[in-house]
Amino acid sequence: MTQQYDNMFRPATRTARLNAIEQALRAHVITSQAQLAAILAQQGIDVTQATLSRDLDEIHAAKSRLADGTMAYMLPDHDPNMHPExxxxxxxxxxxxxxxxxxxxxxxxxxxxxxxxxxxxxxxxxxxxxxxxxxxxxxxxxxxxxxxxxxxxxxxxxxxxxxxxxxxx
The missing domain is CATH 3.30.1360.40 (Gyrase A; domain 2)
Structure with missing residues (x-):
């Protein structure tokens, strides 16, 4: 089964889900797992909190403090003081x-x-x-x-x- 969003079809696989999470973390300031789950749901990816927590751990995403003091999920290769855009x-x-x-x-x-x-x-x-x-x-x-x-x-x-x-x- 595949999921479509913005002219792109995404297979319903674990690898595709992890890729979607990485893309979301790079494109948005995400402060909670609920916010991330909502972004994924807009792409047709339904995920439980437990799975999302494991996925974030697997890609080594962690909360970091941004320049404005906000705590947000970041990937290890990102500078937490820069905005995604x-x-x-x-x-x-x-x-x-x-x-x-x-x-x-x-x-x-x-x-x-x-x-x-x-x-x-x-x-x-x-x-x-x-x-x-x-x-x-x-x-x-x-x-x-x-x-x-x-x-x-x-x-x-x-x-x-x-x-x-x-x-x-």
Whole structure:
């Protein structure tokens, strides 16, 4: 059985649920398990409090104090003093630029698709870095040994991402 939300179908599996939890924690300031369960329910994922508690423990999410004093669930790789929307724009983009600048050898675009050529063996890593972005602009990636296919939501987004990739230093 699958669940659909925002043009995306999510299989009703544990792995898909854990991924949805990680995405929710990266995209929202979540202060309680009830709030997280409500966000998941909007995506068609019904989860008990006990399961949610185990899932949070498994992905090593813990409550951290934000700059404004609020206690919120955060993943271990997030700075608790930054808001989730800032993470995409600044921290993630800087991290991506550092990683990709040494691995990307060429970039080409066709409509909403971007083809990224990398050093041999680096495509899987480059794809995983791109997949970790908190955005609905990039629908997903497919990676081989030295080539990554990035599927963007629109042609304009693909052009924007291509321009960024070409100009990273």
């Amino acid at each position: 800032d993470l995409v724009d600044e921290k993630e983009e800087q991290h991506m630029a550092r990683v990709l600048s040494g691995l990307v050898t060429s970039v080409a675009r066709a409509n909403n698709l971007i083809v990224i050529h990398t050093s041999s063996g680096a495509a899987q890593y480059v794809a995983s870095v791109i997949d970790r972005q908190i955005t609905q602009e990039v629908l997903g990636t497919i990676a081989g040994d030295d080539t990554v296919l990035v599927i963007c939501a629109t042609d304009a987004i693909a052009q924007e991402k291509t321009d960024w990739l070409v100009n990273i230093d």
